[in-house]
């Protein structure tokens with residue numbers, strides 16, 4: 025179930041009209057309010073009770089909100105720009121329009137994809153099949169890695185852990201059909217079942233690729249056991265995501281010693297990688313790979329490589345391949361119920377292949393320069409308010425405060441899209457060769473990634489995904505950077521047609537929350553250049569923890585159901601950031617309104633609009649089971665408590681709604697928490 029999100033101003037922009045920036049501004053979503061409930065009694069229910077009553081959680085999902093609805097519907101926006109450019113065939117070859125439009129068209133031409141079958145892969149399949157020696161196998165590993173098929177191991181460039189200002193080549197785990205090592209090694213029935221399903225899936229994929237049933241079944245057993253041997257030497261998911269556990273910088277010579285039977289000379293030559301220190305995230309895995317290379321029959325390697333190629337290409341092959349991949353990966357492992365339609369898959373393929381080309385068109389329609397300037401203005405005002413708050417904080421030592429202010433000034437907030445677009449003019453994209461386009465894009469993107477190694481990380485560096493037209497933002501603590509893609513900057517997060525209080529109450533609080541992460545107990549581990557170093561004093565930490573206890577106690581008291589309450593310690597970092605976010609965004613709004621007063625709209629004062637906006641943007645309906653899971657594992661509180669938690673500590677909230685001191689939404693002065 026998806027809702028189409030097209031807003032008046034973006035429609036006007038697409039039609040080449042000038043939207044009137046001074047039209048009546050939108051304020052809070054009045055129809056989402058539950059006016060049967062007092063704001064001072066249960067603000068969560070007051071702010072979005074009707075929205076939740078009117079918008080039941082879709083059967084296939086665990087939670088639902090206006091934000092998720094916009095997020096999940098973003099592909100419709102991407103689709104609308106792709107449909108528009110794919111409709112024309114006279115774009116300049118190599119232009120963003122030609123590349124994105126023709127790629128999308130080649131994907132949408134289902135009959136051509138069906139007619140081609142698996143033929144576009146045949147040259148590579150044959151090359152793999154011809155292997156007679158380990159050197160041949162390794163050549164195929166290199167060919168597949170050129171195509172972003174992560175066989176044997178994963179590899180990519182990344183900002184260095186010790187030197188985040190330069191890209192380092194990183195070798196990690198990769199090329200496994202199951203999510204992590206537990207699936208290969210543990211005896212519990214769900215893991216055993218997943219292994220059986222994997223084996224059956226591998227056999228079916230090989231059969232679809234033209235290998236006889238008997239051969240495919242025999243090969244599948246060997247492939248799963250090869251993967252199991254690699255998985256056995258790999259880290260569990262928690263350790264694999266830990267920058268310290270995966271920090272193993274070594275020289276090229278050390279790499280060769282670590283896994284002497286892999287031809288690293290050829291690998292680095294062909295990939296044009298400089299022989300400078302690199303990071304091997306999992307040295308034990310590479311040692312194991314070396315053993316597996318030596319003692320696994322060539323025939324097993326060939327089958328493994330063919331299966332990985334077919335698996336990786338499946339979404340770009342005829343429906344029988346895509347369906348098999350969906351049934352196993354999405355339906356079985358991912359618990360997804362409905363398959364995506366063709367159009368959504370083609371939008372996603374274009375985004376993954378030529379993200380910047382799609383995004384260039386997307387921002388023309390949905391994120392014009394005026395919207396970008398508006399967001400940047402909010403960011404500037406939030407920075408000022410945060411700076412003033414740090415200056416006023418009593419508990420931080422003067423030198424720590426100075427460091428915090430310097431770090432804040434160095435924090436980079438990327439708004440909408442990067443400073444320069446990737447130029448795809450070297451890639452040949454045709455309307456009638458879908459897999460070839462995908463392969464060309466993958467080679468191009470892999471090559472771009474490799475070329476970064478050893479070079480400085482530029483100020484406007486964006487991760488390859490999420491792309492600028494996607495609806496997912498991110499924060500990189502090590503780079504002192506927040507990235508806000510244009511696809512994220514849509515209602516209810518940010519609305520160029522809304523009043524300032526609405527934008528400061530939604531986007532403003534969220535961004536102020538993120539900014540504080542760079543200077544809080546999380547950000548204390550990296551300095552303003554991103555180098556791992558602790559710039560807090562022991563006294564600062566003690567003071568911070570003393571003030572934190574109030575928040576821990578507050579959230580320990582929030583119940584999901586009888587007997588199930590939040591663990592105040594687990595949600596502490598996020599709750600402190602929410603609390604700070606509300607104060608900072610409120611202060612920033614007050615400053616803005618001195619110059620640009622905001623009227624009462626629909627009976628709500630600007631201050632009331634601000635708080636209601638937070639309630640409406642943060643509010644989400646969540647199944648009880650999902651809430652239980654969240655309480656047990658998520659560092660974020662449940663949506664309800666992200667709303668009432670910080671607001672019940674806010675005197676401004678109490679004042680805005682004229683709440684009695686004894687109201688449930690007002691914490692008594694002696695229990696009121698404030699860290700920042």
Ligand SMILES: [Zn+2]
Nearest residue numbers: 537541598601
């Ligand atoms: Zn956070």
